[in-house]
Structures are given as C-alpha cells and as structure tokens.
Amino acid sequence: MNLENYFISQFNSSRIGDDGALIGDTVYSKDAFFENVHFKTKWMSHYQIAAKSMMINISDAISMNAKPKYALLSVAMPKSISKQQMRELASGFKDTASTYGIEIIGGDTISNIKLDITITIISTTKRPLLRSGLRQGYMIAYTGELGKSKKDLQRLLGNAKLHKKSKFVDIKLREKFVNNCSRLLSSGMDISDGLFSDLDKLASANKLGFKFNKKISKAIACSGEEYEMLVAFDKRYKKALIRRAAQVRTPLNIFATSARVRYTNRCKAHHF
C-alpha cells in the first residue's frame, strides 16, 4: 500500500474511496489546489488560478454524474497579495461557479506564505456514477485525448509560455457525456492523476485488473490533470455507448477489458 492510501485507510470509512462521498442523493467532495504543488503564480493569472481550482473540484462532482450546487472556498493568501489580485481571484471563482450554477456559500480566508486553495463542493445526483460496479469482462474506455497536460507542464517547467487555450489552464469537463451516457456505464471516475494511476484506483475499488487491447505510451497514460473520464461498461452496451458519445461529440477510446489479473501502475506515484 502506498503512503497516501496508508494514511487514508486510518479513517476506516466506507464513505471514502470515490471522487466524492455519496450520502443519500448528495455528493460531498473536496480537492486542494496549492501553490508550488499544483501551480506556480508566474505560470497563471490569479483569475486562471481561481478558475482552475473550481474546475478541478467541479470535475469530481461531474464524474459522479452529480450536479454541483454549493461551494465552500478556503483561501490562504500571502500578505503581499494586491487588491487587484484579490479581485481577480474572486472573479475566477464567481465566473466558474456561475457557469455551473453553483452558489458560493462560505469558506475561510487566512494569510500564509503561499496561495493555497481548498474547495468543498456539494452536489446532487439522481443516478450516481461510482468507481465500484465493475465486473469481469467489461470494457474500459477513456474520453478525449490524453497527454497534453503533461506536455504543457513540462513546457512550463522549462520556462516556456503556454497557449491561452492550453488544457493546463483551460479545462473542459465532460458533463454532457456523463449525463447522456451514465445509464450505460457500470463505473466511472475522472482522470486527475493520470490514466495508469487512476486505473489503479479503479482496480482496487473492484478487485480486478485489466487486459489491454492497445499499447498506451507513458506520455499519454502518465499525464495527470487531464480531467477526462475513465469509464467501464458491459460489452452489450458498446454500440449504444459509441452512438451516445458521438451525440455529445465526445471521442471514446476503448482500450482494455477488465479481468482477474493483477494490475501494476507503471507511472511514478506523485504524492509520496
């Protein structure tokens, strides 16, 4: 067990383990977005930082087929922050929240040596899409294209500038796909750590592994912060799913089948 899971396992809660905790028809989720861990202030404007921190949080709700309703924002800011930067942060939070119909209902503001954001999202769902529910012989797919986020991160680390539309700053979520296809999916989650790492989470949640029917390079499968969907479905629904994904213009890459084999993540763990 890696150290992250070792720590989380101390809580011994059956609610833990999905993108958010489902209680009744409400989903509670929280994600951190910290300076020097998730971004550097020279890479992005304060507006972009706030907007991305909201999007990565909304992603966990969307990935469970839940509609985000409320947000609680915790913001730690350096004492040197200007009013202009504060207004930019606030606009980034407000614009993204309003795009998704989210009401910002509270939070906490403190000063610190870095800009660190933590957001709680409360969302509701009539048909939750969970990580569990995978059975042997189901097909595994991801949406869209993977790899660009890692490339752009490497560019930034090499001091290059990003394109304004770069996925690193401008995330598009797959709410239409999840909404239109959830009834055909057995399981789903968003790809935040990278395909191979997130497959590891899917494998442990279901005590199954995967047989790959395509070779996927590490450049693609170890790229984190993609916020595409990783999904599983019964083979019987393959045609219907391809049709429904096309209706919402979502590329679907079917690349593996679940099987009783051991899964090994070939990417480096990035937390510990």
Ligand SMILES: Nc1ncnc2c1ncn2[C@@H]1O[C@H](COP(=O)(O)OP(=O)(O)OP(=O)(O)O)[C@@H](O)[C@H]1O
């Ligand atoms: N410090 C913690 N205390 C309690 N539960 C935690 C803690 N950290 C993580 N969890 C829970 O563990 C599970 C996995 O968390 P994780 O952060 O890996 O979610 P994720 O959506 O897969 O990843 P990411 O943070 O990359 O978006 C979730 O159910 C989460 O709520």
Ligand SMILES: Cc1ncc(C[n+]2csc(CCOP(=O)(O)O)c2C)c(N)n1
């Ligand atoms: C300064 C800086 N260094 C590295 C990265 C790359 N990175 C950070 S978190 C993450 C995956 C999901 O994270 P989490 O599980 O923490 O939510 C990735 C790929 C970055 N964005 N900024």
Ligand SMILES: [Mg+2]
């Ligand atoms: Mg997630």
